[in-house]
Amino acid sequence: MKIGILGGGQVGQALWDTIHMEKENILNILGEPLEIKKVLVRDLSKKRDIPKDFLTNNPDEIIYDKEISLIVEVMGGEEPAHTYIKRALEEKKFVVTANKEVIALHGDELHKIARKKGVDIAFEASVGGGIPLIKTIKEAMAVDKVKEIWAIVNGTTNYILTKMEEELRDFEEVLREAQKLGYAEPDPSKDILGLDTKFKLAILSSFAYHTTIKPEEIYTEGIEKISLRDIQYAKELGYKIKLLAISKFYNGEIEVRVHPTMIPLSSPLSSVNGVYNAILLRAEKRGDVLLYGEGAGPYPTAMALLSDILEATHTILYSVPRYYSFAYLYPSKIKPSDEIYTRYYIRLWVKDQPGVLAQIAKILGENHISISSVIQKETSEKEGKAELVILTHKTYEKSMSKAIEEIKLLPILEEWGSLIRIEV
Ligand SMILES: NC(=O)c1ccc[n+]([C@@H]2O[C@H](COP(=O)([O-])OP(=O)(O)OC[C@H]3O[C@@H](n4cnc5c(N)ncnc54)[C@H](OP(=O)(O)O)[C@@H]3O)[C@@H](O)[C@H]2O)c1
Structure with a gap:
């Protein structure tokens, strides 16, 4: 074979x-x-451990080779990977890929071509590295209803947040160290801004809810604005800040979002540290299923690819009927992001004078937001200013956005700090 x-x-x-x-x-x-x-490689002269006789820089030598019945795509990026995969499927070749971008953006189209041609495309390695997430959702959860996904699926951001928290260091400093150690790319924007996590959530949610979730439908915030102060306050309050991929499916509506989230220390996801990944699936019959492991790294990823290769090869060699997934079957109805209903942490600098808290509490109250706790610290750091941290009970995102707009107009506001959603 x-x-x-x-x-x-x-x-x-x-x-x-x-x-x-x-x-x-x-x-x-x-x-x-x-x-x-x-x-296939781009540069034939580059030093590598694959013997030269096996290398080519011409994709057609692989895609149109009649002896080859399965193609593994590990080039990365949207193009030309997407075009090559499409051509391979049209040539009736099975495809195994680690490319989250191509699957998140074109999974629906590629699956349709694969089925029409009687082949398949497998992508276990595209989310969670070596952790068998796709197989669990596709097979083990096929007849259960997944209702919620809570996931940490980006090792770079989890490494940065963990280091900030453990060593009380600034974002920029930890990012530079992560780049030096190879945990962050020279251009880390896809990870830091939450785009990588968004692609992965699009794939997981499409499979879990048997529909098509497009990455652009996912509300996304990265970790670039998380400051050491937020990390310290979170710690003081008994929380950790994690970049979470969250999706929920209730009453025919899908809620999908990626953002830094404060989670209590009692949550199993709070102990997922460093470059590790974890996904908590909440299913109707099975209840909670937690998968944890190395979310990246060439060898764990190669293992995920190999398991897809063996399964597909078995189908090819022994004409075993394919067990197709239920993804992309139904249209999706995405819940508008201003209907998110959650708790909030806000941090701001205000004038250090009487009546300030009352003005803020009034705005929150008028927007039906109830305060669960307040911390106000005397500080010599910024003269005449006080730092205020407010935790709220659950409220709608649209109420919170309106309240913040109003707070930002108050003359007593010196400097806006941050807003972080709290989930339990
Ligand atoms: N690295 C990980 O830990 C990890 C984990 C999970 C998933 N993935 C995914 O796996 C895929 C590959 O990642 P990687 O880290 O192995 O990337 P990489 O080290 O940059 O390797 C990419 C390879 O593809 C070749 N290539 C790229 N564009 C090409 C083109 N237009 N024509 C011909 N060859 C081309 C490159 O050729 P040259 O060598 O000649 O430059 C290189 O050999 C990506 O989709 C990534 O997201 C990676």
Whole structure:
């Protein structure tokens, strides 16, 4: 059985190594050897551990090779990966990919082509690295109804937030260290701004709710505005700040959002630290299912790819009927983001004078927001100013947005700090 790989970078190399290291195991599972015929790279002269004879810089040598019946895409990015996958499926080749961007943006289209051509596209490696998330949702949860997803699926942001919290260091300083250690890309914007998490949530939610969630429908905030002060206040109040991917499906409406979230120390997600990922699935019959593990890294990712490859290869070799997922079946109704109903933490600098708290409490009260606690600290840091932290009970996002607009117009406001949603 011959396969081709599009991409010979970190993951492509790890897959090459894994397939060679696991030769015997693979032979036992498949009943015949798995051979990598060609690997597509951009630069043939680059030093790498894949022998030169196996490399090509011409994608057609893999996509249109009649001997190759399965193609693994590990190039990354939307294009040309999306076009190559599409061509491969049209050529009736099975595709296995680690590309969250392509699946989040074009999963629906690619699945339709795959079914029409009698093949399939598998992408376990696109979310959560080595953690078997897609298989769990696609197979184990197929006849249960997933009602909620709570997930930490970006190792870079989780590493930064963990370091800020444990070592009481600023965002910028920890980010620079993460880049030096290889935990953050030279251009970290996709991770920091929450875009990577948004793509992953689009994939997970489409599968969990059997529909199509487009990334642009997901309300998204990154961690770039989280300050050390917020981290310290969260700690003092018994919370941690995590970049959460949240989705819920109730009454025919899907709520999907990605934003920094304060979670209590009693939540199992609060102990997911560093580059680790975790996903909490709340299902109707099964209740809570928690999956935890290494969310990235070339070798865990190669393992996820290999499990998809073995399953697809089995289908090809023994004509086993494919177990298709239920994703993309139904249209989705997305709940408007101003209808989010949650608790809030707000932090602001105000004039240090009597009656300030009463003015803020009045605005919150007029917008039907009830305060659960207030911290006001005397500080010599900013003369004449006091820092105020307010935690609210549950309220609607639209009420909170209106109240903040009004608070920002108050003459007693010196400086706006931050707003973080609290979930339990
Ligand atoms: N790294 C991880 O831990 C991890 C974890 C989970 C998922 N993933 C996903 O896995 C995929 C690959 O990631 P990676 O870290 O292995 O990336 P990478 O190290 O940048 O490797 C990309 C490979 O694709 C080749 N390539 C890129 N564009 C090409 C083009 N237009 N034509 C021909 N070849 C091209 C590159 O060729 P050259 O070598 O010649 O430059 C390189 O070999 C991405 O979708 C990523 O999101 C990665």
